[in-house]
Structure formats: structure tokens, C-alpha cells
Amino acid sequence: MPIIDNTGKVLGGVGLGRLKPVAAVYDFAVDGGAVGDIPLRGDAVPAGAIIVDALLHVDGALVSANGTAALRAEAAGDIQTAAAATAAPWNGTGPKRASLTATSPPVKTTARRPIVLSIGTAALTAGRFTVVLWVVEL
Incomplete structure (x- = not known):
């Protein structure tokens, strides 16, 4: 289900905002794997949201052959820093933590943004994953 704008927002500093999931999917069979940026299919991160955690399910x-993959919402590698496609977290299946975790400095978006997969060095030839970001809107 797409994220509903303004749901769970912190209103005028009263109370706490609720954590909301923002989820998106990459599938080589649908999205391809050329070097460059691929906006993922699914939710966008709302403007002004603070991203506090990021989970992957590969x-x-x-x-x-020797490509790298990174994820971003606001700036290069802010969700998952560039890593070889043959290395963690991309090389095995199952649930994983991205490099942005609950103990990392959070990321704040300046505009509504898709989650973007950045492929470097060489194209991907297979793969599928889901990313879930936990955000608070101010």
C-alpha cells in the first residue's frame, strides 16, 4: 500500500511522530541493470521526512562481473553505501540491514524522493530485493 501523505506527522511539536514504513522493490527482470541510477518501484520518501532505519530483504x-550497488534517498549512498554486487549485503538472500541503521546519523529529505539504486562500474545481470525505510515526518 502506498504511503499516505501527512499521516502520523508531528503537528506543531505536539506529541511524537509515528514511524512509518516506506518500501520499494528492485527486480532485474523488470527494471534492468544498466550502469547508472534506477528509481525503485514503490513508495517515495515524503519531503521533510527523517529516515531513521533501513532494512533490506534480498x-x-x-x-x-565487477559492478557495485548503492541506495540513496537524499544523497549518494545515504541508505546503503556502494558495495560490490558480490559482497554483503547483496550477495546472499534473506533479511539484512543496510548501512544506514538505527544507530547511524539519520537522513532528512528536502523534497519528495524515490529510493534510487545506483549501479557502478559494471551492469547487473540478475537480482531482486525489497528495501524498507522507517521514517518520521515533521
Whole structure:
């Protein structure tokens, strides 16, 4: 279900905002794997949201000769820093933590943004994953 704008927002500093999930999917069979940026299918991160945690579920390991993969919402690698497609967190299936975790400095968006997969060095030839960001809107 897409995220509903303004739901759970902190209103005038009264009370606490609720954590909301923002989820998106990458699937090589649908999205391709060319070097460059691929906006993921799913929710966008609302403007002014603070991203406090990021989880991945890798359904199919990324495959590439020597490519790298990173995830961003606001700036390069802010969700997952660039890592070889053949290395963690991309190389095995199952639930994973992205490099942005609950103990990392949070990320604040300046505009409504999609979650973007940045592929570097060489194209991907396979892979599928879901990313879930936990955000608070101010």
C-alpha cells in the first residue's frame, strides 16, 4: 500500500511522530541493470521526512562481473553505501540491514524522493530485493 501523505506527522511539536514504513522493490527482470541510477518501484520518501532505519530483504542475490550497488534517498549512498554486487549485503538472500541503521546519523529529505539504486562500474545481470525505510515526518 502506498504511503499516505501527512499521516502520523508531528503537528506543531505536539506529541511524537509515528514511524512509518516506506518500501520499494528492485527486480532485474523488470527494471534492468544498466550502469547508472534506477528509481525503485514503490513508495517515495515524503519531503521533510527523517529516515531513521533501513532494512533490506534480498530475494535473489545481485549478480555482476565487477559492478557495485548503492541506495540513496537524499544523497549518494545515504541508505546503503556502494558495495560490490558480490559482497554483503547483496550477495546472499534473506533479511539484512543496510548501512544506514538505527544507530547511524539519520537522513532528512528536502523534497519528495524515490529510493534510487545506483549501479557502478559494471551492469547487473540478475537480482531482486525489497528495501524498507522507517521514517518520521515533521
